[in-house]
Amino acid sequence: xxxxxxxxxxxxxxxxxxxxPSDWRRIVMIKNDGxxxxxxHEVVGDAARGxxxxxxxxxxxxxxxxxxxxxxDTTAAREAEILRRLSQSPDIRPHLPESAGIRADGIQVxxxxxxxxxxxxxxxxxxxxxxxxxxxxxxxxxxxxxxRAGQAGLPELARTEPFDFWRxxxxxxxxxxxxxxxxxxxxxxxxxxxxxxxxxxxGDLWPGNVIREKGVWRLLDFDLFGRVEAPLFDACHxxxxxxxxxxSGGHGLxxxxxxxxxxxDILGRGGREVLRQNAVAxxxxxxxxxGALFYYMVEATARLLRKGAQPxxxxxxxxxxxxxxxxxxxxxxxxxxxxxxxxxxxx
Numbered sequence: 056x057x058x059x060x061x062x063x064x065x066x067x068x069x070x071x072x073x074x075x076p077s078d079w080r081r082i083v084m085i086k087n088d089g090x091x092x093x094x095x096h097e098v099v100g101d102a103a104r105g106x107x108x109x110x111x112x113x114x115x116x117x118x119x120x121x122x123x124x125x126x127x128d129t130t131a132a133r134e135a136e137i138l139r140r141l142s143q144s145p146d147i148r149p150h151l152p153e154s155a156g157i158r159a160d161g162i163q164v165x166x167x168x169x170x171x172x173x174x175x176x177x178x179x180x181x182x183x184x185x186x187x188x189x190x191x192x193x194x195x196x197x198x199x200x201x202x203r204a205g206q207a208g209l210p211e212l213a214r215t216e217p218f219d220f221w222r223x224x225x226x227x228x229x230x231x232x233x234x235x236x237x238x239x240x241x242x243x244x245x246x247x248x249x250x251x252x253x254x255x256x257x258g259d260l261w262p263g264n265v266i267r268e269k270g271v272w273r274l275l276d277f278d279l280f281g282r283v284e285a286p287l288f289d290a291c292h293x294x295x296x297x298x299x300x301x302x303s304g305g306h307g308l309x310x311x312x313x314x315x316x317x318x319x320d321i322l323g324r325g326g327r328e329v330l331r332q333n334a335v336a337x338x339x340x341x342x343x344x345x346g347a348l349f350y351y352m353v354e355a356t357a358r359l360l361r362k363g364a365q366p367x368x369x370x371x372x373x374x375x376x377x378x379x380x381x382x383x384x385x386x387x388x389x390x391x392x393x394x395x396x397x398x399x400x401x402x
Contacts, residue, residue, distance in 0.1 A: 059160035067166035070155035081111040117169040126163045134278045135165050144204045150197055150273050172268025179262055179300040187301050188325030191294055195329055197272055198257050198289045199336050205255040205281055212281040217250035220346040227357035237380035241349055248346020253284035254337050260289040261296040287347035290333035294326050307371050311378035317392055327393055341390040341397035352376040
């Protein structure tokens with residue numbers, strides 16, 4: 056094994072109360088995007104060069120998941136520091152991966168103790184609609200608590216200027232292949248929302264990043280934490296994606312999500328309850344909540360387009376954005392449809 060990698064990995068595992076296995080066969084590469092440190096000559100691989108390892112216990116069971124990156128990769132270093140500081144909150148620590156980040160000679164590793172339990176994506180297959188609603192309410196409340204811990208413990212996330220829905224969403228909206236009428240309706244919703252206090256979001260809260268272990272919810276992948284500051288983003292993303300997993304195992308929805316939100320069954324009432332409770336917790340008015348919903352749809356679609364995803368990947372989110380825009384174009388007061396309590400000034 057490369058000496059720098061061995062040094063960094065051993066130091067990280069020692070922070071977690073373990074040590075580097077003497078048997079290299081217990082270290083398995085599970086993803087390889089290219090060599091690190093980044094070579095000066097061009098090589099084949101991802102621009103974010105690095106690889107991921109799985110460290111096995113002496114019994115051959117998964118013990119640690121390790122991301123290995125170039126020492127200049129600020130994303131990996133940032134995530135390690137965020138997890139370290141969030142873990143200083145006793146109320147938040149049980150819900151985070153136990154991790155250690157180390158730099159050594161051009162290499163940095165982020166080692167995370169392997170978590171058992173079950174992915175939320177798998178649990179959803181057996182959940183009733185009532186159980187789904189209760190789980191999403193718990194998870195979004197947890198995400199809000201983590202966001203508040205981030206505000207308190209990570210002063211660099213403090214942003215003095217408010218979040219402007221139109222200013223932040225304009226460039227992303229321009230990427231979307233919507234009709235001119237749909238684009239105009241979406242732009243109107245973003246403008247009507249005005250501004251709101253920014254709130255640190257997990258940024259990628261979907262069923263594949265949530266584990267239930269011994270009755271405790273645990274969240275994974277904090278590389279986007281705080282980079283997304285649009286209020287209600289996590290609540291929208293988890294409600295939408297978990298609805299998709301609940302109904303189709305993650306293979307898309309036959310009826311657009313916004314149409315489900317209009318409904319009077321548990322999917323509609325439960326989804327609206329999740330969004331309303333999170334809007335209240337983050338201090339949003341009805342106009343701001345609608346703007347946050349449209350911003351989420353626009354940004355979630357644009358994120359995939361920027362990554363160069365295949366059309367069959369981004370077409371689903373685009374359909375959702377178009378359906379929401381068409382609801383506005385029909386003359387419906389989306390505030391009254393989705394957030395009547397906020398419109399009446401009641402929580």
